[in-house]
Amino acid sequence: xxxxxxxxxxxxxxxxxxxxxxxxxxxxxxxxxxxxxxxxxxxxxxxxxxxxxxxxxxxxxxxxxxxxxxxxxxxxxxxxxxxxxxxxxxxxxxxxxxxxxxxxxxxxxxxxxxxxxxxxxxxxxxxxxxxxxxxxxxxxxxxxxxxxxxxxxxxxxxxxxxxxxxxxxxxxxxxxxxxxxxxxxxxxxxxxxxxxxxxxxxxxxxxxxxxxxxxxxxxxxxxxxxxxxxxxxxxxxxxxxxxxxxxxxxxxxxxxxxxxxxxxxxxxxxxxxxxxxxxxxxxxxxxxxxxxxxxxxxxxxxxxxxxxxxxxxxxxxxxxxxxxxxxxxxxxxxxxxxxxxxxxxxxxxxxxxxxxxxxxxxxxxxxxxxxxxxxxxxxxxxxxxxxxxxxxx
Ligand SMILES: Cc1cc2nc3c(=O)[nH]c(=O)nc-3n(C[C@H](O)[C@H](O)[C@H](O)COP(=O)(O)OP(=O)(O)OC[C@H]3O[C@@H](n4cnc5c(N)ncnc54)[C@H](O)[C@@H]3O)c2cc1C
Numbered sequence: 001x002x003x004x005x006x007x008x009x010x011x012x013x014x015x016x017x018x019x020x021x022x023x024x025x026x027x028x029x030x031x032x033x034x035x036x037x038x039x040x041x042x043x044x045x046x047x048x049x050x051x052x053x054x055x056x057x058x059x060x061x062x063x064x065x066x067x068x069x070x071x072x073x074x075x076x077x078x079x080x081x082x083x084x085x086x087x088x089x090x091x092x093x094x095x096x097x098x099x100x101x102x103x104x105x106x107x108x109x110x111x112x113x114x115x116x117x118x119x120x121x122x123x124x125x126x127x128x129x130x131x132x133x134x135x136x137x138x139x140x141x142x143x144x145x146x147x148x149x150x151x152x153x154x155x156x157x158x159x160x161x162x163x164x165x166x167x168x169x170x171x172x173x174x175x176x177x178x179x180x181x182x183x184x185x186x187x188x189x190x191x192x193x194x195x196x197x198x199x200x201x202x203x204x205x206x207x208x209x210x211x212x213x214x215x216x217x218x219x220x221x222x223x224x225x226x227x228x229x230x231x232x233x234x235x236x237x238x239x240x241x242x243x244x245x246x247x248x249x250x251x252x253x254x255x256x257x258x259x260x261x262x263x264x265x266x267x268x269x270x271x272x273x274x275x276x277x278x279x280x281x282x283x284x285x286x287x288x289x290x291x292x293x294x295x296x297x298x299x300x301x302x303x304x305x306x307x308x309x310x311x312x313x314x315x316x317x318x319x320x321x322x323x324x325x326x327x328x329x330x331x332x333x334x335x336x337x338x339x340x341x342x343x344x345x346x347x348x349x350x351x352x353x354x355x356x357x358x359x360x361x362x363x364x365x366x367x368x369x370x371x372x373x374x375x376x377x378x379x380x381x382x383x384x385x386x387x388x389x390x391x392x393x
Contacts, residue, residue: 030064035096038052038097038098041098046352051210063076066131067090069112070116078090081307087247091105091250095258099254099356100208102255103167108168109247111137118187119230123226136172136173140166140167140176140177141235143161153222157222159221162217162218165213169215170212172192175192176188176190185232186228206359207354207359239307239309240307243307245317245320245363249295250296252325253293256292284331296324299316311376312376318373328361335350336354
């Protein structure tokens with residue numbers, strides 16, 4: 001943990017407001033306490049397709065919701081570039097605990113980062129206050145058959161259409177949505193009531209059932225100027241748009257590592273841990289997860305510390321996506337073959353985590369991401385060995 005993060009923890013910024021014991025007041029211990037709770041509730045949340053109420057409560061009570069905010073706004077600064085490593089650890093930890101919670105936290109941190117980057121001071125302060133007051137945020141960018149549009153009218157800005165695949169729908173009251181406009185794509189920070197305009201009935205996936213991913217009909221909503229964040233086109237501005245993909249990769253990594261841990265534990269319990277084929281599978285899993293960790297960290301570090309090298313930052317994150325996906329698919333195959341039928345039986349957590357991971361691995365345009373990274377490598381005049389700083393820091 002960096003010096004500033006340690007100081008923030010010592011100052012007890014974003015500390016619990018419901019009188020929890022002193023020993024869980026440092027960030028690391030609050031993070032662990034939250035992760036342990038998520039892991040404990042994950043099976044029940046999946047069964048019921050809900051974000052578990054105790055997790056929602058702890059999200060605020062343990063200061064997790066406020067953690068991405070800069071220290072001056074009551075957080076511990078996880079979105080600050082100097083804290084990229086702490087954010088990486090946090091996303092990985094939540095991914096291991098429950099991939100659905102990891103998804104929600106990733107969106108929450110991303111929205112905070114976008115408003116911090118492109119919004120005015122007043123807009124950011126308002127969001128920070130709302131978060132301190134118990135609100136959650138997230139980025140809802142996906143459009144369906146009726147894509148969200150916004151147009152200026154006499155009394156402000158009128159929305160027409162809606163969003164699909166919106167995680168935390170019904171729970172998130174300050175979503176950051178993308179909307180088409182005459183001037184280009186806009187970002188709008190909404191103020192919704194819990195459950196408002198939400199439809200979760202279409203979310204019938206294999207995994208990630210407890211991510212409350214739904215559709216939201218925003219037609220007829222009128223918003224003021226102060227809700228529009230940044231300039232047209234900011235959302236997809238590079239390198240942060242594609243470069244930020246490292247964050248969901250870190251969550252995926254946590255899920256894959258959790259699977260390896262469950263597999264290792266079950267091999268030991270069944271006294272199958274000396275079998276040469278199982279040993280080979282363990283080696284495959286450990287090296288696959290380790291490789292992904294290397295690439296994701298390199299992409300996170302590059303974006304945080306050298307974002308002026310925009311094309312390189314994007315290419316590295318795109319490659320990290322490919323490595324993470326391949327690694328997770330290899331881990332899932334090895335774990336499912338190695339644990340056998342038990343990996344497909346409820347309530348073995350391997351069954352749920354593999355379902356969640358295989359669903360959450362589906363991210364936009366993976367082929368395009370790899371093709372763009374390949375074009376960067378082809379256009380680069382230098383040697384391949386000097387292309388990335390994978391082992392730095
Ligand atoms: C659990 C979960 C939660 C989510 N939450 C959110 C959220 O809160 N906010 C949000 O905005 N989104 C969210 N999403 C949606 C996510 O960001 C992606 O939009 C979605 O996962 C894309 O998946 P896809 O496989 O359909 O992607 P696609 O991009 O459609 O890819 C599917 C396949 O088609 C290929 N392909 C893509 N385009 C073309 C083309 N033009 N021609 C040929 N082939 C093509 C791809 O390379 C890939 O092989 C969530 C998704 C999941 C799984």
